[in-house]
Structures are given as C-alpha cells and as structure tokens.
Amino acid sequence: MNAKASSxxxxxxxxxxxxxxxxxxxxxxxxxxxxxxxxxxxxxTAQAAQExxxxxxxxxxxDTPMLDAWIRVDADGTITVFTGKVEFxxxxxxxxxxxxxxxxxxxxxRIRLVTADTSRTPNEGYTAGSNSMKDSGTAIMNAAAxxxxxxxxxxxxxxxxxxxxxxxxxxRVRAADGRNVAYAELVAxxxxxxxxxxxxxxxxxxxxxVRGKALPRLDIPGKVTGAVAYVQDLRLPNMAHxxxxxxxxxxxxxxxxxxxAAEKMPGVLKVVRDGxxxxxxxxxxxxxxxxxxxxxxxxxxxxxxxLSPKTDLYAELQSLPHDDYQIRGDASASxxxxxxxxxxxxxxxxxxxxxxxxxxxxxxxxxxxxxxxxQGVYPLKGAITEMLRLPPDSVHCIHMEGSGCYGHNAADDxxxxxxxxxxxxxxxxxxxxxxREHEHLWEPFGSAMLTSAKATLDxxxxxxxxxxxxxxxxxxxxxxxxxxxxxxxxxxxxxxxxTPKPIPQPEGGGDRNAVPLYDIANTRVVHHFIPKMPLRVxxxxxxxxxxxxxxxxxxxxxxxxxAKLDPVSFRLRHLKDTRAQDVIRLAAERxxxxxxxxxxxxxxxxRGFAFARYKNLGAYAAVAMEVDVDRESGRIDVVxxxxxxxxxDVVNPDGIRNQIEGGxxxxxxxxxxxxxxxxxxxxxSRDWSSYPIMRFASVPQSIDVHIIDRPxxxxxxxxxxxxxxxxxxxxxxxxxAVGVRIRELPLTSKRVKAAIGV
Amino acid sequence: MITLNVNGKTHExxxxxxxxxxxxLRNDLKLNGAKFGCGLGQCGAxxxxxxxxxxxxxxxxxxxxxxxxxxxxxxxxxxEQPGPLQQAFIDEQAAQCGYCIPGMIMRAQALLERNPSPxxxxxxxxxxxxxxxxxxxxxxxxxxxxxxxxxQGAIPGAKRA
Numbered sequence: 001m002n003a004k005a006s007s008x009x010x011x012x013x014x015x016x017x018x019x020x021x022x023x024x025x026x027x028x029x030x031x032x033x034x035x036x037x038x039x040x041x042x043x044x045t046a047q048a049a050q051e052x053x054x055x056x057x058x059x060x061x062x063d064t065p066m067l068d069a070w071i072r073v074d075a076d077g078t079i080t081v082f083t084g085k086v087e088f089x090x091x092x093x094x095x096x097x098x099x100x101x102x103x104x105x106x107x108x109x110r111i112r113l114v115t116a117d118t119s120r121t122p123n124e125g126y127t128a129g130s131n132s133m134k135d136s137g138t139a140i141m142n143a144a145a146x147x148x149x150x151x152x153x154x155x156x157x158x159x160x161x162x163x164x165x166x167x168x169x170x171x172r173v174r175a176a177d178g179r180n181v182a183y184a185e186l187v188a189x190x191x192x193x194x195x196x197x198x199x200x201x202x203x204x205x206x207x208x209x210v211r212g213k214a215l216p217r218l219d220i221p222g223k224v225t226g227a228v229a230y231v232q233d234l235r236l237p238n239m240a241h242x243x244x245x246x247x248x249x250x251x252x253x254x255x256x257x258x259x260x261a262a263e264k265m266p267g268v269l270k271v272v273r274d275g276x277x278x279x280x281x282x283x284x285x286x287x288x289x290x291x292x293x294x295x296x297x298x299x300x301x302x303x304x305x306x307l308s309p310k311t312d313l314y315a316e317l318q319s320l321p322h323d324d325y326q327i328r329g330d331a332s333a334s335x336x337x338x339x340x341x342x343x344x345x346x347x348x349x350x351x352x353x354x355x356x357x358x359x360x361x362x363x364x365x366x367x368x369x370x371x372x373x374x375q376g377v378y379p380l381k382g383a384i385t386e387m388l389r390l391p392p393d394s395v396h397c398i399h400m401e402g403s404g405c406y407g408h409n410a411a412d413d414x415x416x417x418x419x420x421x422x423x424x425x426x427x428x429x430x431x432x433x434x435x436r437e438h439e440h441l442w443e444p445f446g447s448a449m450l451t452s453a454k455a456t457l458d459x460x461x462x463x464x465x466x467x468x469x470x471x472x473x474x475x476x477x478x479x480x481x482x483x484x485x486x487x488x489x490x491x492x493x494x495x496x497x498x499t500p501k502p503i504p505q506p507e508g509g510g511d512r513n514a515v516p517l518y519d520i521a522n523t524r525v526v527h528h529f530i531p532k533m534p535l536r537v538x539x540x541x542x543x544x545x546x547x548x549x550x551x552x553x554x555x556x557x558x559x560x561x562x563a564k565l566d567p568v569s570f571r572l573r574h575l576k577d578t579r580a581q582d583v584i585r586l587a588a589e590r591x592x593x594x595x596x597x598x599x600x601x602x603x604x605x606x607r608g609f610a611f612a613r614y615k616n617l618g619a620y621a622a623v624a625m626e627v628d629v630d631r632e633s634g635r636i637d638v639v640x641x642x643x644x645x646x647x648x649d650v651v652n653p654d655g656i657r658n659q660i661e662g663g664x665x666x667x668x669x670x671x672x673x674x675x676x677x678x679x680x681x682x683x684x685s686r687d688w689s690s691y692p693i694m695r696f697a698s699v700p701q702s703i704d705v706h707i708i709d710r711p712x713x714x715x716x717x718x719x720x721x722x723x724x725x726x727x728x729x730x731x732x733x734x735x736x737a738v739g740v741r742i743r744e745l746p747l748t749s750k751r752v753k754a755a756i757g758v
Numbered sequence: 759m760i761t762l763n764v765n766g767k768t769h770e771x772x773x774x775x776x777x778x779x780x781x782x783l784r785n786d787l788k789l790n791g792a793k794f795g796c797g798l799g800q801c802g803a804x805x806x807x808x809x810x811x812x813x814x815x816x817x818x819x820x821x822x823x824x825x826x827x828x829x830x831x832x833x834x835x836x837x838e839q840p841g842p843l844q845q846a847f848i849d850e851q852a853a854q855c856g857y858c859i860p861g862m863i864m865r866a867q868a869l870l871e872r873n874p875s876p877x878x879x880x881x882x883x884x885x886x887x888x889x890x891x892x893x894x895x896x897x898x899x900x901x902x903x904x905x906x907x908x909x910q911g912a913i914p915g916a917k918r919a
Binding site: 663 | 773774777778781784785788789790791793794795796797798800801803830831832834835836837840844847848851853854855856857858859860863881882883885886888889890891892893894895896897898899
C-alpha cells in the first residue's frame, strides 16, 4: 500500500473498476481540488467494487468511497474535511479534526470541518448509536492518510526523489536537500477524485502529535462568548418568526377555530392551517407567541381518551400485541428450577433537551432550504420531500447545532413544521421555535420496558442457565418517511405513523444488550417487540441498553448474593473477555472496592458495581458508586462515582471523560427521578416542575473516569457506554446500603422509603 | 420607545413594554448569549444580570428595566479576550452541548461579584436554579471554583454592576 500510494495512487490508473470514474476532469478553477461530482459516483463505484470483489473499505468509505468527498485541499492552502455526522455536544467535530490533522500532518487549526449537509457532505445516515468514530472517524482517518500519501507521491515526482526519503512538517513536504513544497502548491492541477483503497498507511501511533491528546473542544470558546452557535441563533435577513399551536393530546383533531383575533394582532403575517396543523407567522418573535396563545384559546379540539393511566403500565405492556424474537439460545435451554428470578421495570422517560427544538426554513423559487438540528439530514430530506409532495431534490437540509438531544427528540418535527410554514409564505425565511410544553408533550419518549431474568447457580456459584425476556416498544421511529414527522399526522391529507420494525441484532433496539456478555453455558433471550405503543416512542440515548444493563447487572448482584460471592469477583469469574476484566479491575481498584467500609457508623452508606460492553461490540465501561441513604426521607445521595472505560484507540481523552461523566449524571437523573406522567388522554409532564431532573444539589461529590487506551485498535464509540452501568451501580449501591432491592425505575425516595418500611 | 442599558451601552428599543427582555436581547439587539429554555423561569438558560443580580430574562418585561444595568454573556468578554469565568469554562472544558452554559456563567458571575470566594456548598446552592441536561455539572462546579481563584479580590466590573 505504501509504495502504491506513494507512487501512483493519485495518477492515471491502468487497471481496476474504479478507473472509469477517476478518469474525469477536475474543475480547473484556481487549481483547487474541487470536484464537481464528488458525491455522484456512489452507485457506480459501489457496483464496481462489488464486481471486483474488492476488500471492504473502512468505515463510511464503504458507502462514499471517493477521497474528495471527504477531504479537499484548495490551492490557497485551505484543507476542508467533510463528515455526514453532526455535533450535538459530544465533541465529535474536535475528534474528527484531530484524526484528519494527524494523518495529514498539519496543525488542527488548518482544518475546516463541514458537517452534515445534503448538498455538500457524504450521507452517513443518523448520528446515533455511538457510531460516529467507527463510521466517520474511520473514514476520515483513512481518507486523510491516503490523501497524504498521494501528496507525498506528488512531491516525490516533483523532486525526483523516493517518497520515503521525504518528511512532512505542517502541510509542507520536505526533502533532505532543503527543497520543500506546500500541499497547496502540489494540488494545483491535480485531482483527488480517486477511489479509496482498502488499506491505508496510517501514522505510527508512537509518533502521534494531535491524536490521543486532550485538544480543547473547538466549539467551546464561541459557545461561552455568545457566537452564533445553534440553529436557535440563526438570524437570516428578513426572517419571520412562527409558532405552532400543537394539539392538546395524541390524535386530537381541530374541530373549530376563530382566527380573527389572532390575525388582527400587531405583526401577525399569516395564520397557517392545514387540517389540524395550525401555526402563525409574525414579524416579531414575541408577537408570534402572543398570536399562538390567542389561537390556542380559540381552537376547539376533539380529543380521544387513548391512554390508560389506571392500568398497571407493565401489565399493559405484556398485554399489548407483540412479536417475539428469540435472539439467543434455543427453546430447550430452560432450566427445571431457577435459583433466582426477578423482573424489572422502566417507565417512559424523556430526552428533555434544555433548549426546545427549533428550525429555520426558506422556500424560494421552488427550492426549500431547512436549517435543522436533526441527527439525520438525509433521511429528513426524504421525509420532508414526501410530506410536501415536492419533486425530488428540491429540498436541502443543513445541520446546525441545537441543544443536546440524546436521541430522537423533536428536532425533525420542528424542521417539518418550519418546512410546512415556509411553503405557505414563500420568499421569507421562517424560524420556528418550539415552546417548553411542546417539547415535553410531543417529543418521542424512551419506551417503557419490562424485563424478566431467571438463572440457576451450581454448587460452586457458577451460573449454568440463564433466561432473559424483554418487552419493549420500538426504539426507532426516526424519519425516513413523512409519517414519522408529528406535523404530517395532522394534515388535511395526513400520513400515518409507519409500523416500526425491530432494529436487528447484534446492535438491537429494545433488545440492545439483552444478551449478557457473561460466559454462561445455556442462555436464552427473547425480545417481545411491541409495534404499537400507546405513547409516542423512539430512540433515547443507549436505547434498550439502559434498561437491559440495569436489569442484567442488578440481577448479577442478586445472583452473587445468592452464591455468597463478592459482586466484582462474581462478574470476573463469568468473563473470559480480558478487556472486560481490565475495566472491571481498574474501576474496582480505583474505587477501593475491596477495602470499602462503612466509614461512618450509623450512616447508610452502600457500594455498588456494574459493567457492560455497549451493544456487546462497543465500549467497555465499569462503574463503581458509593451512596448515602437517608432512612427517614428515603433520599439517595450519590457520594462518589468511579468509572473505567475502554473505547479502543483514544482520539481525545477529555472528550471521552466528558461523555462518561455526563452519561453517568444523566443516567442518575433518569434512574432517581424520571417518569413521564399521563392521564387517560393527555401527557401531564409538561415542564420542569412536572418532570423534574437532577440539579446541582444532588450531583455526586466526585466522578472519576479512568481510560484504558488501546492504540491501533478500532474505535468503539463512547457516548452511550455509561448509561446502563450507572443505573445498575446505583441500584446495587442502594441494595448494599439498606439491604433492600428496588427493581422498578426510577428509584424515588418514595419507593426507597416504602421498601425500607420506615 | 424603551431605553435599556445593556453591557454599558444605551439602546432605544421599539417593542411592546410587556415583551420579556430575552426576546429583545436576542432579536432587537442580536445578542445570542441568553437562550430560550422554558419561558417559565424554571431552567435558567436565559439568565442575565440586572444590577448585579441573576435574573430570568424570559420572565422580565422590558418595562421594568428602564434605568437599570443589564449585563449579558457578551458583556463579560469575547472569544479572543474571554472574561475570567468564560476562560475558566474553557480551561475546564465545562460544556457538552453548551446550551445552558451562558445562563450558568451569568448566574456564577452574580455569585462571584457578591462573594469572591464561595465554598463548594455555596456554589452548589447558588447554581441549583440552573438546569443542565448533558450532565456537565462537575465541570461547571470546577469552572466556578477556578474563576473564583482567578478573580479573587479584583473583579473587573464588580463595582460598575
């Protein structure tokens, strides 16, 4: 690969199926390697690759194999890197720039990163599943290495020297005799429009200067000083402000409306109605809010009681129609007598972004542009095109950051609202900002779930049989289709919510992490997939893994208690995977697991431990936690948390720490407080007082994250690794503190008090 | 016309006097720092300072603010020359999505101007009114501690506020 890339990778090629596509004329303008149809040849090359049975390309290069779709070197020295993934606070932009800078051997400040845009970047689907490093990071790393080799090859030709005699310093290729040339000079008149190779000559991990370092996040200085950082901050010339009057409940229909008062209000430009979709556009934002309230007062809705709050939520889950998928083991793998049986419960929970969803759209000359904080601009483009019944390629979706989303929240719905309204008021950019109650009431929640775990132990305390069942609604109702957009249900010619399908194993949805990573002789796992849930549900950070890991890791503690073995050693004896063992040992050691004592006699201190490998193929994370339980109030105070994580090759250690710290706090919030409330018709968790989340007064005294770096190994992702282990460590610490196990989330003080029986 | 003093500058604002300050800051004055979070005074994303106190701009009509001194995130510094709290948030990498952070910084600024060396307990109590969903709390607390050290004794603007 080295020789090939250095000598001929960029020049005219003589064989191979990618040839036809690389024998194209680059856009000559200023000698830049700007390629006019970088994004077009996907189909051709994919077919070609298939025909030649070439080895698979790494990461997202599989789908977008042309190097200039990822990296552009302009004649003025600018280096632009393109990703189809988006930033939402996880720090992906910084990590991707680090990867490109390392392989291109330039300072990170030289790189400009363009994120998801349906007319500029590769289509990398959704930014989800902790896959961005694996997909986009791998693609950019390899593309950058191959581009570097091409540039070195060009310099070698120019100097008439062997490529391996040259060195690079910050984007300048140098020969030993003092001759040197900048990338920008090399690219003049050259084409990067070539197909990526399966193998790249990556830089030696030992010589890394940018990767593996805690490069400060590129977006933070702007965010802390008031730059335009979010779509909420986008202010286009002549922009109007819109608000949507959302129905009061699922399935509600607008029976009648008196729009006259709203239309007379100052600044009001237009009331937009299509069936039960109702919105108002005004010159000023507060004018739009006033008009929204006026319309809301005059609107009369027909509502249907579709919810059943009086029924036991979990009995209801088991009674709903479900499709059963046995994802591990066979029907015979059932024990005669179980040593321990338990079941666990998780209510509907919210993403609950601090900033409600927002979008800006402009319909002009038959073209619609939408600025959105969607996690998937390409799928959204398809859904909006279908909803508006527009010709193909008349919609352009551009990602801008929003508030942290933690999965499929109302981002796409706000974009759909903006699109509908913009089409009604052509030529003017329209900004739609959801109100707090809109987000709380209409975002798709994380599905309520029920699990059942059974196991047998032999005389030595080894698990011999294991059966696990999980009942869950879908964890993905993301757009792709118009019917996944909330506004589309309300139109005069409505679109129905498509019936979801389960996300297949090995990643899984409701059954994500339902298969234990532990080595157990006989294992049977069944996913009871409920296609139609009473409440709107979709992807919430870590999907089913949060609940399945909570269940499995609570159950492992129950089993260790039955086996009279220490919970940490009990886990270790059931794990052959040495990387799993390493994070468990590291977390236990740094926590001081073995020497743990009730430091203050009389206080109810407890320690808890939990472990998971996210999706059973992503990052390894172990969490140890100390809690202090107040017996009078039932309040749990998390004193300290120690985590160990192995995300593979570390690109930005502080990015990993930030994600794990945040994941732990968010999971503690879910697990201590959060449950969506509803009556027989309406969601009643409509703001922060009816849906409380964790505050400063309740966060732990300390959270320490220890990272195991594995240079040269694949990226495993990080963003969702902590959610499950943090929840189970909490439940295990509570059980250790008060001797009572609570199997229903959240572990509220009311439940703790009732369980202790004070 | 309502006259507002924002970050030391006087602005004549042509808006309904009932308009909450947040919308005037964001749309009339084109200042991005204060964010819309709830419009209910529950989350703190819109927090600014008025006469040295942390105030929810989403609930405060401009009618009440004539002749008072309003300070926003933009009044603390710039990306090139960040104020001490802004610098502390950068140094501690105290942001994930960052949406709540401007409100956190303004709330902390109000505390540090009143009490330059608060205890951890005092910081937690004071910051309790602000919500963060990414779970950046530990870093936010560290950033406030760090800023308190760098600002000790001499806070530019403290007397002015």
